[in-house]
Amino acid sequence: MFKRITFLPLTIVFAVSVLFAIYLWQIGPGGKDISTLPSAMIDKPVPEFDLAPIEGRKLGLKSGDLKSGLSLVNVWASWCPPCRVEHPFLMELAEKGVTIYGINYRDKPADALRFLRNLGDPYKRIGADTTGRVSIEWGIYGYPETFLVDQTGRIRYRHVGPISSEVIENVFDSLMEKISKK
Amino acid sequence: MTPEIGHYAAALALVFSMAQGVIPLWGAHKNNPLLMNVAVVTARFQFILVLLAFICLILSFVASDFSVALVAQNSHTLKPLIYKISGVWGNHEGSMLLWILILAFFGLLVGEFGNNLPPSLRARVLSIQGLIGAGFIAFLLFTSNPFIRLDPPPLQGSGLNPLLQDPGLAFHPPFLYLGYVGFSMAFSFAIAALIEGRVDPAWARWVRPWTLVAWTSLTIGIALGSWWAYYELGWGGWWFWDPVENASFLPWLLGTALLHSALVLEKRDTLKSWTILLSILAFGASLLGTFLVRSGVLTSVHTFATDPERGVFILLLFLIVLGGGLLLYAIRAQSLKVGGLFAPISREGALILNNLFLATSFAVVLLGTLYPLLLDAFGAGKVSVGAPFFNATFVPLMVPLLIACPIGAKMAWKRGDLSGALSRLKAAFAASLVVIIFSMLLDENRSLLAAGSLGIAAWLMIGITLDFLEKIGLPKRSAGEVFRRFVNLPRSVWGAATAHFALGVMVAGITVSSVWQVERIQIMRPGDKVEIGGYTVLFEGAGQVDGPNYTALQGSFSVFRGTDKVTVLLPEKRSYPAENSSTTEAAIHTNLYSDLYIVLGDTDQKGGWATRIYFNPLVPWIWVGAILMAAGGAVSLTDRRLRVGAPRRAVHTENSAIPQEH
Amino acid sequence: MKTVIFLLFFLVTPALAIQPDEILEDKVLEERARVISKELRCLVCQNQSIDDSDAPLAKDLRVLVRERLQAGESDEKVIEFVADRYGDFVLLRPPVKASTLTLWISPIVILIVGVIFLLMRFRKQEKNMPVKVPPLSSEETKKLEAALGEDKR
Numbered sequence: 001m002f003k004r005i006t007f008l009p010l011t012i013v014f015a016v017s018v019l020f021a022i023y024l025w026q027i028g029p030g031g032k033d034i035s036t037l038p039s040a041m042i043d044k045p046v047p048e049f050d051l052a053p054i055e056g057r058k059l060g061l062k063s064g065d066l067k068s069g070l071s072l073v074n075v076w077a078s079w080c081p082p083c084r085v086e087h088p089f090l091m092e093l094a095e096k097g098v099t100i101y102g103i104n105y106r107d108k109p110a111d112a113l114r115f116l117r118n119l120g121d122p123y124k125r126i127g128a129d130t131t132g133r134v135s136i137e138w139g140i141y142g143y144p145e146t147f148l149v150d151q152t153g154r155i156r157y158r159h160v161g162p163i164s165s166e167v168i169e170n171v172f173d174s175l176m177e178k179i180s181k182k
Numbered sequence: 183m184t185p186e187i188g189h190y191a192a193a194l195a196l197v198f199s200m201a202q203g204v205i206p207l208w209g210a211h212k213n214n215p216l217l218m219n220v221a222v223v224t225a226r227f228q229f230i231l232v233l234l235a236f237i238c239l240i241l242s243f244v245a246s247d248f249s250v251a252l253v254a255q256n257s258h259t260l261k262p263l264i265y266k267i268s269g270v271w272g273n274h275e276g277s278m279l280l281w282i283l284i285l286a287f288f289g290l291l292v293g294e295f296g297n298n299l300p301p302s303l304r305a306r307v308l309s310i311q312g313l314i315g316a317g318f319i320a321f322l323l324f325t326s327n328p329f330i331r332l333d334p335p336p337l338q339g340s341g342l343n344p345l346l347q348d349p350g351l352a353f354h355p356p357f358l359y360l361g362y363v364g365f366s367m368a369f370s371f372a373i374a375a376l377i378e379g380r381v382d383p384a385w386a387r388w389v390r391p392w393t394l395v396a397w398t399s400l401t402i403g404i405a406l407g408s409w410w411a412y413y414e415l416g417w418g419g420w421w422f423w424d425p426v427e428n429a430s431f432l433p434w435l436l437g438t439a440l441l442h443s444a445l446v447l448e449k450r451d452t453l454k455s456w457t458i459l460l461s462i463l464a465f466g467a468s469l470l471g472t473f474l475v476r477s478g479v480l481t482s483v484h485t486f487a488t489d490p491e492r493g494v495f496i497l498l499l500f501l502i503v504l505g506g507g508l509l510l511y512a513i514r515a516q517s518l519k520v521g522g523l524f525a526p527i528s529r530e531g532a533l534i535l536n537n538l539f540l541a542t543s544f545a546v547v548l549l550g551t552l553y554p555l556l557l558d559a560f561g562a563g564k565v566s567v568g569a570p571f572f573n574a575t576f577v578p579l580m581v582p583l584l585i586a587c588p589i590g591a592k593m594a595w596k597r598g599d600l601s602g603a604l605s606r607l608k609a610a611f612a613a614s615l616v617v618i619i620f621s622m623l624l625d626e627n628r629s630l631l632a633a634g635s636l637g638i639a640a641w642l643m644i645g646i647t648l649d650f651l652e653k654i655g656l657p658k659r660s661a662g663e664v665f666r667r668f669v670n671l672p673r674s675v676w677g678a679a680t681a682h683f684a685l686g687v688m689v690a691g692i693t694v695s696s697v698w699q700v701e702r703i704q705i706m707r708p709g710d711k712v713e714i715g716g717y718t719v720l721f722e723g724a725g726q727v728d729g730p731n732y733t734a735l736q737g738s739f740s741v742f743r744g745t746d747k748v749t750v751l752l753p754e755k756r757s758y759p760a761e762n763s764s765t766t767e768a769a770i771h772t773n774l775y776s777d778l779y780i781v782l783g784d785t786d787q788k789g790g791w792a793t794r795i796y797f798n799p800l801v802p803w804i805w806v807g808a809i810l811m812a813a814g815g816a817v818s819l820t821d822r823r824l825r826v827g828a829p830r831r832a833v834h835t836e837n838s839a840i841p842q843e844h
Numbered sequence: 845m846k847t848v849i850f851l852l853f854f855l856v857t858p859a860l861a862i863q864p865d866e867i868l869e870d871k872v873l874e875e876r877a878r879v880i881s882k883e884l885r886c887l888v889c890q891n892q893s894i895d896d897s898d899a900p901l902a903k904d905l906r907v908l909v910r911e912r913l914q915a916g917e918s919d920e921k922v923i924e925f926v927a928d929r930y931g932d933f934v935l936l937r938p939p940v941k942a943s944t945l946t947l948w949i950s951p952i953v954i955l956i957v958g959v960i961f962l963l964m965r966f967r968k969q970e971k972n973m974p975v976k977v978p979p980l981s982s983e984e985t986k987k988l989e990a991a992l993g994e995d996k997r
Contacts, residue, residue, distance in 0.1 A: 006515045009459060010508035013466065016552070017501045023479055023559040024497065028490045034479075037564055037887065040931035047929075106900065132904040139929035141887035141901060417896055424891045523969055538958045546951045553938075553947045562943045566885045568893070568936025575951045602982055705864045783863070792864050 039158035040139055046153050047137035051127025055109035061101055061127030067153035070180055071099040072146055075135060077107045078115035080143040086162035087119045094122035102126035105135055105143060148172065150179050185250050188238025189329035195231035196319040198224045202312025206305035218301050221308035225293035228315060229286040236283045239328055243270050249335035252276060252328045258341035258760045260731040268352035269342045274476060275328035277355055282318050284363040299388060306374035314366055317499045325492045341760035350410035357403030358430055362468035364396020365433055368440060369465035372458045373507055376514040381458060386448035391824045393444065397437045398815030404430050405808035416766035416781045418796045420804065423572040425480050428551040429471030432544060436464040439540035446530045449595055455515045462511055466504040473500050479555055528598040532590025539583040546575050584638050584689065587682055588645025610645035632697040635689060642686030650679045677818025684810030691803030700797040705790040715797030717778055718742040724782065724791055732756045737782035737791060741771055753782040777801050862895060868910055877910045880919055884926055885936050893936060
């Protein structure tokens with residue numbers, strides 16, 4: 001057995017190299033983004049929360065609001081550049097009739113209102129998370145993030161980063177169709 | 183014109199390295215001295231050409247020639263000259279060129295000073311070096327060319343990350359690379375020995391200086407990086423078990439194991455296969471680190487080389503070099519003559535124990551570093567393996583190693599006397615018990631862990647000192663005799679004693695600084711005082727100062743001990759407009775026993791400033807320990823038996839090696 | 845360079861970490877909060893604990909940890925609360941479960957395998973060496989040392 005053992009290091013190095021190759025391929029062009037984390041909240045009910053509206057608006061957001069039908073919950077802030085990038089797509093979705101709720105993360109009310117005035121308002125309701133506490137309840141780590149919540153108030157999907165037409169076509173459309181069929 | 187000359191020189195160096203990789207190997211096979219000697223010439227030319235390329239790149243940086251893409255991305259006209267130069271290796275392409283330069287330099291050294299080696303061994307070693315060089319020069323030219331031009335050139339460069347504009351960091355990479363690349367020598371010697379089928383004490387002695395150079399440089403490199411993290415990052419931490427840090431620590435662990443196992447091979451003509459394996463793996467670990475950092479597998483958004491082509495290329499290099507080496511090992515190691523017998527209770531037994539623990543801790547750090555990647559590749563979820571894991575696994579593995587160290591040093595080769603060694607260490611044992619009891623009594627938290635590890639530090643320092651005194655004949659011998667021994671003691675004994683003593687210094691520094699650190703975080707207004715570690719720190723105020731390429735908010739703190747003014751500390755928050763980022767410059771007052779460490783935070787806009795003041799007892803010992811450790815390596819390097827020309831295979835017989843030490 | 849690159853990208857803003865206004869009056873609770881903070885990873889800065897980071901999310905988490913401690917929760921509960929929302933990734937000490945079992949048991953397994961391997965090697969060698977030479981007794985050593993005198997040492 002001491003003769004065969006000299007092959008052990010080679011075997012290990014070979015196995016590790018194969019693993020690296022697989023991983024390089026996985027994260028290669030068009031592959032997965034290794035900095036994106038899966039949400040720990042998938043298939044869990046939305047957390048309990050009750051947020052006041054942005055100062056100067058009427059409707060706030062609480063967990064009960066999310067149980068009345070399929071919806072998207074978008075976390076945004078006026079100071080976050082990618083949020084501006086994704087905003088037209090949110091507008092598009094809202095025009096198509098998708099219910100979108102907003103959580104406005106650590107924003108100045110005046111800035112947030114100006115943002116909506118200039119770029120349009122796709123949100124049915126917006127809760128102002130001034131302390132960041134509710135964002136923690138949702139397990140949010142990057143801005144923007146968009147959650148898909150089903151009619152029973154369960155989180156079904158999370159997208160980190162700005163949504164784009166590809167994300168809508170490839171992910172949200174099919175998911176929403178699948179969930180609403182049930 | 184300059185970058186084109188550099189580019190051309192690098193391309194020509196590739197041709198020479200390929201010639202060096204093939205011709206001498208063939209010559210050694212055919213036993214043709216002419217072909218074998220080609221290696222010396224090609225090594226010389228390869229070095230000159232790579233040096234020329236490197237100088238060209240430096241000139242482009244110094245001249246701020248922004249038509250060179252790399253200069254435009256990493257430099258700025260306002261940058262001080264030293265950082266223009268260190269900017270050469272503050273990026274992927276330039277640092278690869280430095281890597282290759284050092285590789286070529288080692289090749290040159292073997293060619294010019296390797297006259298004591300048998301011609302065939304030298305030819306083969308240089309050939310392997312040539313092949314490695316060819317791989318990396320090709321990598322540089324085809325995926326990471328530093329000489330690419332921009333058209334049209336930008337008017338100004340985008341600057342170098344301010345965190346890198348620091349004297350500590352200017353020299354951190356060159357030392358690290360001396361270490362990584364230095365292990366390529368052990369690798370090449372191992373491959374050459376496998377080809378020749380001959381591993382003996384003479385071989386061990388030929389490799390030793392190279393391993394010592396690599397290990398010493400790597401020790402300095404890691405220490406510089408950790409020292410820099412300590413003063414630059416602003417919260418007094420100095421080691422974070424980050425994957426990128428681990429990447430430099432892995433070859434160090436194997437290199438340390440190799441230094442010890444090669445001793446057994448040298449003195450006892452045994453442990454051949456294992457020593458060869460370590461020689462191959464130490465360089466393999468260096469290559470692994472290169473792959474991890476430059477391929478983007480660790481953190482794709484943040485790493486250096488987001489180009490997947492590079493990742494694939496390095497992986498291929500890794501597989502060819504390490505896989506090829508290990509394949510040869512797998513086939514040939516079986517035919518190595520099993521060496522002499524050894525008893526478990528002996529110097530060699532202790533060294534094997536040392537290797538067991540070092541190899542295990544290597545495996546643990548490796549697994550911890552790769553585990554998140556492994557799980558992610560299998561789609562089994564995302565986990566973090568951070569400092570708490572390594573502290574829970576690596577540290578316990580170090581405890582037996584450190585305890586055994588002075589005992590092992592006291593053992594004789596072949597047949598040691600455990601109870602004899604222990605009885606001669608009685609004083610050290612008693613002293614460390616006293617240290618443990620005292621620290622238990624003085625520490626309000628009664629931390630057994632802290633007391634125990636201080637005890638280990640004392641055990642190491644005193645045990646090693648006792649052993650050293652005994653070796654020079656104290657206290658039994660006459661003064662003249664002691665002096666004679668003191669002078670005549672082999673340098674390697676000096677080196678080993680220094681390095682092992684340094685280990686104790688380091689353990690003490692690590693323990694005391696992490697357990698008894700005092701921290702004060704508060705808002706201070708001008709005139710406010712903070713009492714810490716026997717100092718009174720008076721905040722005088724803060725204002726703006728201008729540097730060459732930055733502006734800074736500078737706080738002024740007067741430090742008193744009693745009523746005596748000790749010093750004025752000026753921590754800064756710098757902002758670099760060209761790079762659009764900022765750094766924190768902690769201000770530190772050190773007296774070699776403790777650091778007073780002050781960081782200036784943000785203002786509350788009402789005249790108050792957030793300040794963090796630390797009293798870090800014994801933290802300087804961590805770096806004093808590292809310096810001593812490296813010094814031990816350097817002293818060992820001057821040992822007579824390693825001198826050029828001294829060891830000749832024909833001259834010595836198997837046993838002549840043994841009495842040299844002890 | 846390795847260290848450089850890591851710090852370069854993850855700590856782009858030098859951290860000031862914990863701020864004066866976050867610190868709790870209660871020293872025992874604050875100490876517990878610090879310990880917990882060192883176990884939780886700052887998600888946006890990749891390789892720091894929330895104790896070391898000045899990212900806004902890290903600050904929010906530090907405040908949350910302190911609030912829950914003040915509400916009387918145990919350390920484990922607080923960590924669990926965060927892990928429930930952010931997943932295992934937030935834990936710098938990976939939890940022991942099926943997928944991390946290999947990681948946790950490997951140190952001891954590797955060590956044991958190493959010891960067994962050495963023992964087997966040694967026994968094999970003993971078999972080949974029929975005559976056992978007992979080590980010198982301390983008296984013999986002394987005699988030997990005296991005989992060898994100055995030359996040897």
